[in-house]
Amino acid sequence: MSHIRFLSRKATAAIATIGVIGIIAARASYGMEALAESPKPRETMITVRPAMGLGARMGFFTLRLESAQQINDNTKRLRFQLPDPNSNAGLCLTSFILTIHKPANAWLPVIRPYTPINNFNEPGHIELLVKKYPDGRASSHLHSLKPGDTLTVRPMTSFKWKPNEFESINLIAGGAGITPIFQLIQGILNNPADRTKIKLIFGVNTDKDLVLKDELDAFERAFPDHFKVVYAISNPADGSPFYKGKVTKELLQKELVGLKDGKAIKIFICGPPPMEAFILGNKGWFSGQKGALEELGYSSGQVFKF
Ligand SMILES: Cc1cc2nc3c(=O)[nH]c(=O)nc-3n(C[C@H](O)[C@H](O)[C@H](O)COP(=O)(O)OP(=O)(O)OC[C@H]3O[C@@H](n4cnc5c(N)ncnc54)[C@H](O)[C@@H]3O)c2cc1C
Structure with missing residues (x-):
């Protein structure tokens, strides 16, 4: 028994190693091509x-x-x-x-x-x-x-951004998921030829989790016609000036900009797994849970998940 277990552990490790190397090589060559x-x-x-x-x-x-x-x-x-x-x-x-x-x-x-x-x-x-x-x-x-x-x-x-491909984009970030979203905002706003309008909904647990807030606020002041941010805090400090609560369907309905069926809109999302499941749905073998965006009428082609 122990011999069989030993062999199977070795085999598993070998398969895992080959798998990891394969993934690295495939992704590496994709990245090179891209x-x-x-x-x-x-x-x-x-x-x-x-x-x-x-x-x-x-x-x-x-x-x-x-x-x-x-x-x-x-x-x-x-x-x-x-x-x-x-x-x-x-x-x-x-x-x-x-x-x-x-x-x-x-x-x-x-x-x-x-x-x-x-x-x-x-x-x-x-x-x-x-x-x-x-x-x-x-x-x-x-x-x-x-x-x-x-x-x-x-x-x-990752997503190959083309300036002005979309008239407006909506960005939904949760916690540490702000980083790819921030990179996109910064890249667009640092390019004077890119006129894309950006709306960001940034949800976090507490006020101190609002990382990069100084930079986001500075962008909002510098580009008032191009960039707007809404902060949502699920456990806010007393007197916190931001939207209180998690990112809900109602908040998305109120804040997302652009037409649901318009080609000129794209939604980018990056957040912790429960937030992404709520917004994008959780469809699999045992679950057919629709996401909030689908319930609001957005199609999957309008959404990119980092
Ligand atoms: C495209 C992309 C870009 C990313 N960029 C960043 C970035 O700039 N900064 C950054 O901090 N992270 C980023 N991440 C997440 C990062 O890649 C790791 O997943 C994260 O740091 C956890 O890895 P770990 O090895 O420390 O944790 P693991 O050893 O994999 O997990 C340890 C524990 O942490 C929990 N955990 C892991 N990830 C999460 C999560 N996202 N939310 C909640 N619990 C979690 C696990 O459930 C587990 O219990 C990015 C992810 C992706 C897909």
């Missing part, structure tokens, strides 16, 4: 020189942590130096990076996506905003990094 094919506006181009080391040939790069800033009790802003201080990171709107590290006692590496949030025009750096989950393998590792430590990453393309 980066090569996509139109690359000058302001969203970054050129990362490959690090000379393990993984360089697969498109992985080694970044050095310059500084780590604690934003609230569970979130850090991590600033990494790019290999070339004079170039920017080679990402197009929208992108994320895969981080990879191998815990000492683990067979397989831990690979997770994170979203650069700094201005893509800025040379020499990328910045991540990372929320630490209790026992979270990647987030705990990232939070443990000290200035001078290195991190292996792989750039990847």
Whole structure:
């Protein structure tokens, strides 16, 4: 019995390893193609020189942590130096990076996506905003990094943004899910040729979870005709000036802009699993739960989930 169990554990690990390598290779080649094919506006181009080391040939790069800033009790802003201080990171709107590290006692590496949030025009750096989950393998590792430590990453393309493809977009972010949404907002507003109107609904648990609020407020002041934000707090502090409660169907109905059946609209969403299930639905073998957006008449083609 124990022999059979041992063999099956080995087989399982081998299959898992092949699977992970396959996923990395497939996603890596997708990312390469996507980066090569996509139109690359000058302001969203970054050129990362490959690090000379393990993984360089697969498109992985080694970044050095310059500084780590604690934003609230569970979130850090991590600033990494790019290999070339004079170039920017080679990402197009929208992108994320895969981080990879191998815990000492683990067979397989831990690979997770994170979203650069700094201005893509800025040379020499990328910045991540990372929320630490209790026992979270990647987030705990990232939070443990000290200035001078290195991190292996792989750039990847997400939704390929084309300026002015949509007249208006609605963005729905929950908690740490603000990062890809913020990247999109910043990329649009930093491009004077992009006239897309943006409405953001940002839901969090408490007032202190409103990360990037200063930056969002500054965008709203600078681009009052193009960007509006609504903050929703499920457990607000006394006197909190924001919408009180979770993101509900009623709130979506009140705040989302644009026509449900218009082609000129797109909705982007990134949030914790329960929020995404509520808004997008949870359809599977045992559940046929409709999402709030579908109930409000939006079609799945109008929605992109990061
Ligand atoms: C495209 C994309 C971009 C992302 N960008 C960022 C980013 O910029 N910043 C950032 O902080 N995160 C980001 N994430 C989430 C990130 O990739 C990890 O999923 C997250 O950090 C947890 O990984 P972990 O290894 O620490 O936790 P795990 O070891 O995978 O899980 C540990 C525990 O945390 C819980 N947990 C894990 N993820 C979540 C979650 N999202 N909500 C609630 N509980 C959770 C698990 O249920 C488990 O109990 C992004 C995800 C995607 C898909």
